Amino acid sequence: MTFLADGDTEQRCRELAELVPLPSPCTPADLAQAVAEMQGWQITLADLPDRYGVEISGECLRTDSGFVLRYPHGSHSVFGLTTVAHELGHLLLGHLGERSPSSTARRRAVDALLPDLQLAHETWVLYRCSLPELDEEPEREAELVGSFLVERIALAAARAAPQSGAGRVARLVQRSRARRTRDDQ
Secondary structure: OOOOOOHHHHHHHHHHHHHOOOOOOOOHHHHHHHHHHHHOOOEEEEEOOHHHOOOEEEEEEEEOOEEEEEEOOOOOHHHHHHHHHHHHHHHHOOOOOOOOHHHHHHHHHHHHHOHHHHHHHOOOOOEEEOOOOOOHHHHHHHHHHHHHHHHHHHHHHHHHOOOOHHHHHHHHHHHHHHHHHHHHO
């Protein structure tokens, strides 16, 4: 049984998540660092400004030196980890694409001439939110990669501390996986 009607997309997202070497324990910063090292990227975590409200829980910005992932630092640890994993899913899936030299030069010119409009200039940024006008496919893919990463983190935490809350959650996940496997047969 798959989560999506498109089993190929789900399998691709799961395999991508499986490639990430997970540190233990794994915080949002640890996860971002693991992906950065795996890909040879510079990834910086930053706090998401309150002015975005509840519709946006995270965003990923491409800069000249790498990527900036923003999420509410004051959020619950599981929410923060889930948000960062989702944004990393966008990066791993290539949703931000490559910048051409001319677009980088234009970006520098806009930043130099209109520094207060930098956030407005970043309107192309993909971010996790509930706005219906966004393309759903990249969000669904990033959510799958992020969910598979968080699932792996929870299972690793459960193995490290089987009597903890994470251990109980991981046992539920394992039972659910076994049930899905039986249903597929």
